Amino acid sequence: MNQRTARRSLVAAAAVAALACLQPARARAADAEACFTASEEGQRLRDDGHLRDARARFIACGAAACPALVRSDCAGWLSDVTARVPTLILSAQDEQGQDVADVQVTLDGARLAARLDGKAVEVDPGEHVLRFERAGSAPVALRLVVREGEKLRRVSARLARPATARAGAATPGGGAVAPGGGAIAPREDEAASPPASSLLLPIALGGVAAAGGVAYAALGLSARADADRLRTTCAPRCAEADVDAVRTKVIAANVAFGVGVAALGGAVAALLLRGPMPAAPAAAVHVVPLPGGVAAALGARF
Template structure:
C-alpha cells in the first residue's frame, strides 16, 4: 500500500466515525428536550396554565423520549386534558335572534373570531369575556371558570348603541326626539302638606267633640242645680268650653279643606310650592275660620 492509498483509508475511517457519532449527538439533544418539556409542563400545570402544560406533555411523550419520561408525561397529559375547562359561547341580538358574526376576546386576547357553536378551551380562573359585533355595543362578562368544568354555556345579549336607541327613525328618514311632555312622578315630599293638614283636621274634630260634650254636660248640671241664679264663674266656664269647641270645629273644617286643596294642587309640573294658611277668628258664641292660599 502506497502513501496515497493509506491517506484515503484514514479519511474514509474518519468520515465513518463522524457518521456514527452524529445520531448519538442528535439523540442526546432529543433526550434533553424531553426532560425540559416535562419540567415546564409540570410548572405550567401548577400555575393553572393547563393548555400550555398540555402542549409540553405532548412533546415529552413523543417516541424519541426515554420510556420512563414518556410514561410520566402520558399520565400527566391525561390528567391535564380532563381538567381543561370548555365553554360554549353564544350571543343574541336585540330581537332575540342568534348572532354568529361576533368576535370574542378572553382577557384582551383573541378567543373566537366568530361563534360557530363549538366548545372552546380556556384555563381555569377569573376571566373577562368581551363580545363585540359591528353595529352593537360591546358586552363584557366577568366569570370564574373552574377546573374540569365542561361545556359551560355563556351567552351575551347585544343591543344597538345607546345613541341609536335614543330615538326611533321616522319614515322620512329623520329621528323622533324623545318625548318631553311626560311629567315625572311628584316627589314624596309633596304629600307632607296634605298629610299634615289631615292630621290637624282629625285633631280638631276630636277636640270639638270632647269640648262640646263637656260643655253640654256642665250646662245640663247648672240647669238642674242652680238655674237661673247660677254663679257667673260657672256660666263663664261653660261659655268658654263652647267657644273652644267651636274654634276646634272651625280649625278642623279649615284644615280638611286645606288638605283637599293641597291634594288637588299637587301636580307634576315644576312650580313654586303653594303656600296655604288657616285663619281662625274667635267670635262671641263661636268662631270664624278662613283658608287662604298663595300660588
C-alpha cells in the same frame, strides 16, 4: 497507487464513517434534551394553572422520538391535565332576545372567539374577564371565576345598542324614535313618573282638608270660650239666644272637622289611585266618635 496514497484513503474513509455514526447520536441526544425540557416546562405550567400550555408541552414530550420513560410520564400527565381543563359555551342575544353569532369575545384582552358558533372553548382556571363585542352594540364585560374540571359552562351576554343611539327624537307618546324609524319604549323612570296634572286633585283636596282643620280649631276654641263665659256669668239662667250661638259654633266646628276629614281621605285616595308612585307611604285616616264631636288621626307606614 502507492502505499502512502492507499493509507490516506483508508483514514479518510474511516473518518467519514465515524462522522456518519456520530450525527444520529447527536440528533438523538438533542431530541432527548428537548423531551426533558418539555416535560419540566409542562409540570411547571400545570402547577401555575396554565393548563392549556402545559398540555401542549406534555404532547411534545410524549412523542415517539422521546425516551420511553419520559413518554410514559408525559402520557399520564397529559391525561390528567386534559381532564382538568375547563370549557365554556359562549352565547349572546340582541335587545329582542334573539341569538346572534357575529360577536367577538376576548378573554383578559386576548381573542378567544372571532365568532360564536356554539362550540365549547377551553380556558385556564381562575378569575377572568370576558368581553363580548358586536358592531352597533355596546360591549359587555363579564367577570367570572372558572374552576378546574368545569366542563360546558354556559356564559351568555345580552347586547344592546349604546345609550346615545337609543336617544333619538321624542314622540308624542313620550317614547323615542330609533335611527331606523322604529319606536323605543320610554325609560322605566319616565314611565313611572305621573304627569303633573294628576297632582291637581290631591292638592286641591289637601287644601280643603287644611281649611277644614283651621275652621274646626277656630270655631271650637271660640265656642269653648263663649261657653266658659256663660258658665261664669249667667248659668243656668243664660239667654236662649246666647246658648244657641254657642251651639251653632259647636255644630259648625263639627261640620268643618267632618269636611276636613273627608277631604283628607279623598286626597289620600287620589294619590293612591293616580298611577305608579315611587316608594309612596301607605296612609290611613281613623275617625273616632267622642261626646259632642269626633276625633280623627292620620297614620302612615313607610
